Amino acid sequence: MLKELIDKFYLDKHKNREQQRFYITDAGRCPRAIFFKFKNVPREEMEANVLRMFDHGDSIHQLIMKPLFSMREVHVVAGEVNIPSHEMISGRADAILSDGKELIVLDIKSMNSMVFRNLAQPKEENIDQIQLYMHYFKIQKGILLYVNKDNQTLKEFIIDYDKIRACALLESLSELKKEIDSDIVPIRIPGYPNDWQCQYCSFKEVCAMANGEEINWQDFKKKIEKVV
Numbered sequence: 382m383l384k385e386l387i388d389k390f391y392l393d394k395h396k397n398r399e400q401q402r403f404y405i406t407d408a409g410r411c412p413r414a415i416f417f418k419f420k421n422v423p424r425e426e427m428e429a430n431v432l433r434m435f436d437h438g439d440s441i442h443q444l445i446m447k448p449l450f451s452m453r454e455v456h457v458v459a460g461e462v463n464i465p466s467h468e469m470i471s472g473r474a475d476a477i478l479s480d481g482k483e484l485i486v487l488d489i490k491s492m493n494s495m496v497f498r499n500l501a502q503p504k505e506e507n508i509d510q511i512q513l514y515m516h517y518f519k520i521q522k523g524i525l526l527y528v529n530k531d532n533q534t535l536k537e538f539i540i541d542y543d544k545i546r547a548c549a550l551l552e553s554l555s556e557l558k559k560e561i562d563s564d565i566v567p568i569r570i571p572g573y574p575n576d577w578q579c580q581y582c583s584f585k586e587v588c589a590m591a592n593g594e595e596i597n598w599q600d601f602k603k604k605i606e607k608v609v
C-alpha cells in the first residue's frame with residue numbers, strides 16, 4: 382500500500398509542466414530537447430525510483446553543506462541562491478562562499494561510483510552551468526564539487542569565470558528562444574543518437590519521428606498528435 386502511495390506522490394509531483402523560461406541547467410544542452418520541453422511535448426515518464434534518486438541527490442547536498450556552515454577557513458555567505466530575476470532564465474546555485482579574500486560559487490553534483498571513478502575533468506555541461514552562475518553573480522571563481530553517492534568520497538575542480546564562454550551560452554539560449562517563438566524545431570545535436578543526452582532523452586521517440594534538420598513545429602505537431 383505504502384509503495385503505491387509513495388510512487389504516486391513522486392509521479393504526480395513531476396507531471397509534465399510547460400516550461401516558460403530557461404533553467405541554468407539547460408545551458409549547453411540539446412536545443413531540440415529544450416524546445417520540446419517548452420512546447421510541452423509528451424515525454425517518456427520517469428520511473429518513481431528515478432525521481433526518488435533526484436531527491437536523494439538533494440539530501441546529499443544538504444549533507445555536504447552541513448560542515449561548511451561551521452568552518453573558519455570558509456564561510457557560507459548564502460545557501461541556495463537564486464540568480465537575479467531575469468525574463469529569459471532562472472537558476473539557483475547551491476551556495477556562495479567566502480574564503481575571506483573573494484567570493485566563490487559552489488555547485489555540488491552527485492553521481493554513482495562508476496561515473497565518479499572515471500571523472501578526471503569536470504563535465505562540460507557542469508562547467509557551462511557554473512559559468513552562468515558566476516556571470517549572473519559577478520563572481521570570478523567557482524568550485525564544482527562532485528560527490529560519490531555510493532561511498533561519499535569527493536572530488537573538486539576550481540573553475541575561473543570565462544566571460545566569452547558565458548556570453549556564448551547566453552547567445553545560444555537567446556537564439557533558441559527565437560526558434561521557440563517562431564515555431565522552428567531546432568536541428569538534432571551532432572552526436573545523435575549516441576550522445577549521452579540522446580541516451581537519456583525523454584523525447585527520443587518523438588525526435589526520431591522527424592529528420593535531423595530544422596522543421597516547422599506546427600506541421601510536426603500534427604504528425605505527433607496522430608500517434609500519441
Ligand code: SF4
Pocket residue numbers: 411412413414568569570573574578579580582583584585588589
Ligand atoms: S534524442 Fe538527442 S537530438 Fe533528439 S531531442 Fe533528444 S537529445 Fe536532442
